[in-house]
Amino acid sequence: MKNRADQPARAITRRKLLKASAAGAALAAFPAPLIAQTKPFAGVTLHGASFQHRFFTLLQKYIPEFEEQTGMKVDLQLSAFPVYNQQANLELSSGGSAYDFVNVTFILAARWVAAGLLSNLDEFTGDPNLTPAEWNPKDFVEGAQVPYRDAKGGTYGYSWEGGAMVMGLSRMDLMEKKGLKIPKTFAELQQVCAEINGTDGASGIVAFRLHHWNLPPYIQGFGGNIFRNPPGDIMPALNKPETIEGIEFYAKLLKSAPKGVLTYTEDQARQSLLTGRSNIFIHSSAWVTPILLSEESKVKDTSRVVRMPAGPVHDHPASNSQGLGIPKNAKNKKAAWEFIKWALSPDISMRLVKEHGHSSVCRRSIITSDAYRKLNTVNGQDLGALYLEVLELPAKGENYMAYRTVKEFPIVGDVLNKAFEQVATGQLPAKDAMNAAQDQAIAALRRAGTQL
Amino acid sequence: MSEHSGRHATPGRLVAITITLLILLSPFLWLLQMSFKSNDQILQFPPPLIFTPTLENYISLWHSAFSASFVNSLLSASLSTALALLFGIPAAYALSRWAGRGKHGLSFAILVTRMAPPIAFTIPFFLFYRWIGLLDTITGLVLVYTSFNLPLVIWMMQPFFDTVPISLEEAALVDGARTRTVFTKIVLPMVTPGIAATAILCFLYAWNDFFFALILTRTNARTAPVAVVNFMNYEGWEWGKIAAGGSLVMAPVLIFSLAVRRYLVSGLTAGAVKG
Numbered sequence: 002m003k004n005r006a007d008q009p010a011r012a013i014t015r016r017k018l019l020k021a022s023a024a025g026a027a028l029a030a031f032p033a034p035l036i037a038q039t040k041p042f043a044g045v046t047l048h049g050a051s052f053q054h055r056f057f058t059l060l061q062k063y064i065p066e067f068e069e070q071t072g073m074k075v076d077l078q079l080s081a082f083p084v085y086n087q088q089a090n091l092e093l094s095s096g097g098s099a100y101d102f103v104n105v106t107f108i109l110a111a112r113w114v115a116a117g118l119l120s121n122l123d124e125f126t127g128d129p130n131l132t133p134a135e136w137n138p139k140d141f142v143e144g145a146q147v148p149y150r151d152a153k154g155g156t157y158g159y160s161w162e163g164g165a166m167v168m169g170l171s172r173m174d175l176m177e178k179k180g181l182k183i184p185k186t187f188a189e190l191q192q193v194c195a196e197i198n199g200t201d202g203a204s205g206i207v208a209f210r211l212h213h214w215n216l217p218p219y220i221q222g223f224g225g226n227i228f229r230n231p232p233g234d235i236m237p238a239l240n241k242p243e244t245i246e247g248i249e250f251y252a253k254l255l256k257s258a259p260k261g262v263l264t265y266t267e268d269q270a271r272q273s274l275l276t277g278r279s280n281i282f283i284h285s286s287a288w289v290t291p292i293l294l295s296e297e298s299k300v301k302d303t304s305r306v307v308r309m310p311a312g313p314v315h316d317h318p319a320s321n322s323q324g325l326g327i328p329k330n331a332k333n334k335k336a337a338w339e340f341i342k343w344a345l346s347p348d349i350s351m352r353l354v355k356e357h358g359h360s361s362v363c364r365r366s367i368i369t370s371d372a373y374r375k376l377n378t379v380n381g382q383d384l385g386a387l388y389l390e391v392l393e394l395p396a397k398g399e400n401y402m403a404y405r406t407v408k409e410f411p412i413v414g415d416v417l418n419k420a421f422e423q424v425a426t427g428q429l430p431a432k433d434a435m436n437a438a439q440d441q442a443i444a445a446l447r448r449a450g451t452q453l
Numbered sequence: 454m455s456e457h458s459g460r461h462a463t464p465g466r467l468v469a470i471t472i473t474l475l476i477l478l479s480p481f482l483w484l485l486q487m488s489f490k491s492n493d494q495i496l497q498f499p500p501p502l503i504f505t506p507t508l509e510n511y512i513s514l515w516h517s518a519f520s521a522s523f524v525n526s527l528l529s530a531s532l533s534t535a536l537a538l539l540f541g542i543p544a545a546y547a548l549s550r551w552a553g554r555g556k557h558g559l560s561f562a563i564l565v566t567r568m569a570p571p572i573a574f575t576i577p578f579f580l581f582y583r584w585i586g587l588l589d590t591i592t593g594l595v596l597v598y599t600s601f602n603l604p605l606v607i608w609m610m611q612p613f614f615d616t617v618p619i620s621l622e623e624a625a626l627v628d629g630a631r632t633r634t635v636f637t638k639i640v641l642p643m644v645t646p647g648i649a650a651t652a653i654l655c656f657l658y659a660w661n662d663f664f665f666a667l668i669l670t671r672t673n674a675r676t677a678p679v680a681v682v683n684f685m686n687y688e689g690w691e692w693g694k695i696a697a698g699g700s701l702v703m704a705p706v707l708i709f710s711l712a713v714r715r716y717l718v719s720g721l722t723a724g725a726v727k728g
Binding site (some may be wrong): 050052053078080081082084087088091095097118148266267268269271272297366 | 496523579672687689
């Protein structure tokens with residue numbers, strides 16, 4: 002076979018001439034810059050990861066539209082919550098560039114932001130060429146955005162999901178029969194739970210074993226906290242009198258709960274509430290509302306969703322959010338921003354609400370819209386207003402949810418869980434258990450290398 | 454019934470065996486019955502013992518990414534077992550027949566790699582794999598499992614080779630057999646129970662591994678144990694699928710163990726009464 006260089010130059014054929022003319026005509030009709038603008042990310046494969054959540058399951062239905070618009074291909078890896086956190090933590094902290102966008106898990110947000118593992122998104126929102134004005138970053142509920150800010154106010158994530166602690170009541174019929182009103186204070190809550198407990202086979206309240214989520218609002222309600230002054234001062238504050246008071250209160254409250262409640266999973270608590278076997282469940286709105294309104298719910302007509310009662314000192318219902326961010330070492334940052342912008346756009350958020358009834362979005366304009374209100378008004382209660390009010394609270398004055406976003410929380414949370422179980426099961430008086438817990442928490446933090 | 458079996462089958466003994474079996478099998482049976490229930494039935498209290506079984510959990514598993522993960526597990530466990538045996542058996546034989554001074558030191562050095570906890574190797578493996586592009590690949594998993602199983606194979610197989618009389622090999626050599634023939638036709642058949650027992654242990658290690666698979670895989674090479682965990686969602690645990698996945702994960706090991714049970718008992722107990 003001859004080399005190409007050895008072959009004689011061929012004459013231009015008629016077919017070649019026609020082909021060249023057609024190509025020229027096409028280029029004239031669609032100039033190159035226009036083609037580039039139509040599919041600005043053609044050929045890019047965007048790698049993203051998160052834990053499995055209904056939001057992403059729904060979003061996946063729309064992703065083909067995004068791929069069509071931009072020309073990029075989205076590879077979204079969804080894993081179980083602990084699996085994702087483990088893998089993302091390892092990838093980001095070891096300087097990996099496998100992901101272009103990631104879920105910034107609430108409990109990891111502070112450490113990822115402080116460690117500089119994420120890109121500052123203000124660079125994207127501040128550039129009108131990259132972010133149109135109507136995207137409006139200020140539309141995101143401020144309370145949900147707090148975890149994704151650094152000390153200087155830079156933004157490292159935008160929230161796609163919010164969880165606001167609310168109180169679900171399943172048996173208003175029983176409450177009314179007994180002449181009981183919806184409790185608004187801790188004292189009233191205690192009284193209502195005790196009076197309902199055992200009536201018509203229902204327990205007063207139900208909870209689940211994640212005490213370090215359920216318990217802090219009670220501790221804070223009495224004026225205590227998990228740490229002295231997080232995120233700056235993370236000395237544990239487990240044996241403060243206010244903390245002990247909160248622990249004692251919650252342990253007493255659970256005496257009106259079903260047997261074995263200390264080991265209940267969220268599913269067991271869910272089942273207990275929706276079958277009317279328990280009257281009250283205080284948990285994230287993303288859980289409580291769907292439970293009461295689900296198809297299997299036997300208490301749709303007798304249920305209410307209201308604010309969690311206020312403590313004698315503070316009214317601090319817990320809240321959290323999950324965000325989307327771009328790793329510092331991501332290979333396709335602009336493409337990733339395009340995805341985040343699209344996924345959290347007012348349009349997609351509204352479609353999720355209207356087409357799927359997905360309510361835990363974080364855009365104020367959506368939550369306050371008529372469409373949202375229409376879908377989320379149940380038994381006369383405007384759940385959107387309630388959700389927004391609670392979600393907003395940590396941004397008003399003290400960020401009381403800061404305890405949950407510091408990297409030391411899991412260690413202290415574990416100690417708190419064990420101590421609470423000792424108190425609730427009567428193994429130790431609260432004071433003794435919490436004094437021991439304080440020492441254990443300090444020792445565990447020091448072992449982990451924390452300077453106190 | 455033979456005289457032998459009749460001697461043992463007293464009513465008391467039968468009751469004791471039944472109770473023991475129930476205790477031993479109850480976690481498995483519980484898991485199995487859960488896999489045929491809906492999520493609501495699983496969470497009912499008290500749990501219903503009589504219910505209409507459903508195949509829904511298995512069907513949805515079949516249609517989910519779990520089926521690919523199951524194949525990944527089968528591939529990584531089988532290939533790593535085969536590789537570990539392929540390299541480990543000749544190594545063990547060589548070590549058995551070697552009369553040099555450093556024999557015990559070398560044997561111990563080989564085992565040392567098995568003594569360290571896997572977590573000590575995970576991060577180096579992760580960083581290295583990312584660098585050479587083996588992250589989230591079956592090849593990567595196979596190499597890790599092989600490296601961990603190789604010392605096990607050498608250590609388990611060496612005593613089996615020690616029990617094969619050298620005189621047999623010498624006789625074959627005198628008869629004109631080549632070394633390779635002696636090894637494959639005379640020595641290996643005599644250590645078959647050992648190979649079966651070792652293969653089971655290697656397969657079990659790779660099949661049940663969660664930690665390496667968690668760190669070194671993402672979606673393409675995700676194995677069944679990690680896939681089962683993926684049914685623990687943020688919004689709730691899919692108990693039915695977890696149970697169905699757990700039951701399926703147990704199946705290959707059970708089948709494999711049953712297939713080689715004839716060799717397994719003799720393999721695992723070989724040398725137990727030597728003295």
